Amino acid sequence: xxxxxxxxxxxxxxxxxxxxxxxxxxxxxxxxxxxxxxxxxxxxxxxxxxxxxxxxxxxxxxxxxxxxxxxxxxxxxxxxxxxxxxxxxxxxxxxxxxxxxxxxxxxxxxxxxxxxxxxxxxxxxxxxxxxxxxxxxxxxxxxxxxxxxxxxxxxxxxxxxxxxxxxxxxxxxxxxxxxxxxxxxxxxxxxxxxxxxxxxxxxxxxxxxxxxxxxxxxxxxxxxxxxxxxxxxxxxxxxxxxxxxxxxxxxxxxxxxxxxxxxxxxxxxxxxxxxxxxxxxxxxxxxxxxxxxxxxxxxxxxxxxx
Ligand code: NAD
Numbered sequence: 001x002x003x004x005x006x007x008x009x010x011x012x013x014x015x016x017x018x019x020x021x022x023x024x025x026x027x028x029x030x031x032x033x034x035x036x037x038x039x040x041x042x043x044x045x046x047x048x049x050x051x052x053x054x055x056x057x058x059x060x061x062x063x064x065x066x067x068x069x070x071x072x073x074x075x076x077x078x079x080x081x082x083x084x085x086x087x088x089x090x091x092x093x094x095x096x097x098x099x100x101x102x103x104x105x106x107x108x109x110x111x112x113x114x115x116x117x118x119x120x121x122x123x124x125x126x127x128x129x130x131x132x133x134x135x136x137x138x139x140x141x142x143x144x145x146x147x148x149x150x151x152x153x154x155x156x157x158x159x160x161x162x163x164x165x166x167x168x169x170x171x172x173x174x175x176x177x178x179x180x181x182x183x184x185x186x187x188x189x190x191x192x193x194x195x196x197x198x199x200x201x202x203x204x205x206x207x208x209x210x211x212x213x214x215x216x217x218x219x220x221x222x223x224x225x226x227x228x229x230x231x232x233x234x235x236x237x238x239x240x241x242x243x244x245x246x247x248x249x250x251x252x253x254x255x256x257x258x259x260x261x262x263x264x265x266x267x268x269x270x271x272x273x274x275x276x277x278x279x280x281x282x283x284x285x286x287x288x289x290x291x292x293x294x295x296x297x298x299x300x301x302x303x304x305x306x
Pocket of ligand 1: 021022023025026027044045046050101102103104105106109112113130131132133153154155156247248249252256287
């Protein structure tokens with residue numbers, strides 16, 4: 001058992017400045033939601049190019065997609081954007097009260113990030129991993145504060161989804177869970193607390209469903225359109241599994257299945273070869289403009305659970 005300092009963050013811990021790691025589909029949504037609800041945000045990614053695209057996307061969402069802001073009469077776009085500091089360096093994380101990590105769903109990528117956060121962030125800061133499938137207990141082990149590490153599986157698009165799957169790792173303290181729920185409340189969201197096993201509740205089921213639907217396309221059982229139509233019209237789902245995969249990002253689906261496959265050593269999680277081929281071809285879904293369906297231009301998601 002690691003030497004863990006068991007002091008809970010406590011109800012008086014301020015949650016004003018929030019570090020957000022990763023400015024892709026989810027990082028952009030989390031940063032926007034946080035800035036819209038009055039937080040100061042430090043948004044970090046690897047390059048200025050990615051950060052410029054993130055800034056442009058947030059600006060577009062605020063100006064043109066009223067449904068993304070949800071808050072009629074909320075702060076003007078310029079004021080929201082002004083609250084976000086875009087950075088490729090960790091120095092501003094020295095002021096972070098709480099961190100949400102949204103980097104690529106690969107163990108090696110996330111493993112490189114947490115020791116740096118641990119070094120730079122103040123001792124009171126909790127780290128929330130917005131991971132689809134990676135064990136929170138494993139992530140906590142990459143820090144010297146596993147009691148302050150938890151999972152926050154946000155849904156996509158973040159500003160529109162009111163509930164967050166909140167994951168308690170083996171060492172996550174009750175104080176950290178309480179702080180996380182308070183943090184989500186500040187964002188206008190509610191957390192449902194679940195225990196830690198890879199994929200948690202949602203993605204242990206959802207990734208299998210999407211993968212199996214892709215096997216059906218590959219096996220010629222039906223077209224992607226017809227598979228989705230069956231889920232939408234027969235089951236009343238808002239969106240079929242193939243369109244949901246396109247919305248999440250087919251690369252993220254592939255990486256999540258690889259994590260589940262490795263974590264459980266269970267062949268039921270083996271990624272469909274067609275999924276891998278699509279990812280190799282750069283067809284990652286909405287974010288690249290094309291996946292199983294054609295979106296013309298890279299676009300933020302409409303509305304679906306993910
Ligand atoms: P994405 O590919 O759109 O974005 C990932 C971002 O991480 C990229 O901008 C990339 O440049 C950045 N990145 C990579 N390595 C980094 C590093 N070392 N430091 C900082 N940034 C780095 O992926 P996404 O869909 O935003 O997913 C991010 C996380 O959220 C993943 O863990 C994913 O499983 C999870 N998630 C995704 C969804 C979804 O619907 N897409 C939903 C819930 C959770």
